Amino acid sequence: MCGDCIKKTPFYQSINAMYLYEGALMKAVHRLKYGAKSYLADSLGPLLARFAETCLVNTEGLLTIPVPLHPKKLRERGFNQSLLLARHVALHLGTELDFLSLRRVKYRLPQAGLGKEARRKNVFGAFRMENQDALKGKSVLLVDDVATTGSTLNECARVLVQAGYEKVDCLVLARTGTF
Numbered sequence: 001m002c003g004d005c006i007k008k009t010p011f012y013q014s015i016n017a018m019y020l021y022e023g024a025l026m027k028a029v030h031r032l033k034y035g036a037k038s039y040l041a042d043s044l045g046p047l048l049a050r051f052a053e054t055c056l057v058n059t060e061g062l063l064t065i066p067v068p069l070h071p072k073k074l075r076e077r078g079f080n081q082s083l084l085l086a087r088h089v090a091l092h093l094g095t096e097l098d099f100l101s102l103r104r105v106k107y108r109l110p111q112a113g114l115g116k117e118a119r120r121k122n123v124f125g126a127f128r129m130e131n132q133d134a135l136k137g138k139s140v141l142l143v144d145d146v147a148t149t150g151s152t153l154n155e156c157a158r159v160l161v162q163a164g165y166e167k168v169d170c171l172v173l174a175r176t177g178t179f
Contacts, residue, residue, distance in 0.1 A: 010150065011157035012142065012168045016055040017175035018048055021146050025174055029081075029145055038079045044173055045088025052089050052141070052171050063165075064090040064097045067144040067156055068127070070104040085173060086143035095141065101130050102156060119151040127156050129163040139167040147175040 019025045028044065031037040056062070066082035074080055083099050090097035106126040140160055147153055147170070157168040 010154045011161045012150075012153055012170050014055075015147055015150060015153060015170040015172060015175065016051070017147060017172045018051040019174040021148075021174035021176045029174065033077070033081050033145065036078065038081070038084060041081060041084035041088070045085045046092070048085050048143075048171065048173050049088045049092030052093060055171065056093070056141070056169070059093045059095055061138055062093070062095045062141055063138045064093070064095045064141045064143060065102050065156075065160070066099055067142065067152060068099070068102055068104040070107045070126075072107050073104075082144045085145060089141070089143055089171065093141075102160065103128050103130055116149040116151065119149050120154075123152050123155040127159045129159055137164065137166050140165050140169070142168055142170045144170065144172050145174070147172045149176075 021029070028040055032040040032044065064086050066080060066086035068082075069077065069080045080099075086097060086099070089095075104126055105128045108122050108126055142153060142156055142160070144153060150170075153170045153172075157170070160168050
């Protein structure tokens, strides 16, 4: 493994989470992701979008990118919950939405049930940038549904920073209490 994958400082600038991943919100996210209730993003997305507005100082030149699913997982689920949320965020903030440049290229075990170190190893090398020269120097708002350890967000941010993006901030609907 390279030195970057064991770096202690994260590649993202911040992770902003609207809620703790518990109770009714945890049930809603589970229904969204695993219960094929994609319509829940139409309620959760605008909430996240309004929250994003309070977290960001400047959205000029900001690019909104959802955490991608592997094509196999996308076929199984039928939608990417992070993309559904990111669409609301980008529309509300007036930012460009890019859901094609960052790709998940390796199918891995689900992160659920893995510890922090196992999660980090599980996602290392799972993402790749397509069209790396298109938007160099831009800042990115990386959107996901839940941050448990930050490993997925950090791996995505690592790939984005190495591709030349200036700054990566993360926005999630919820985070675990142990994060």
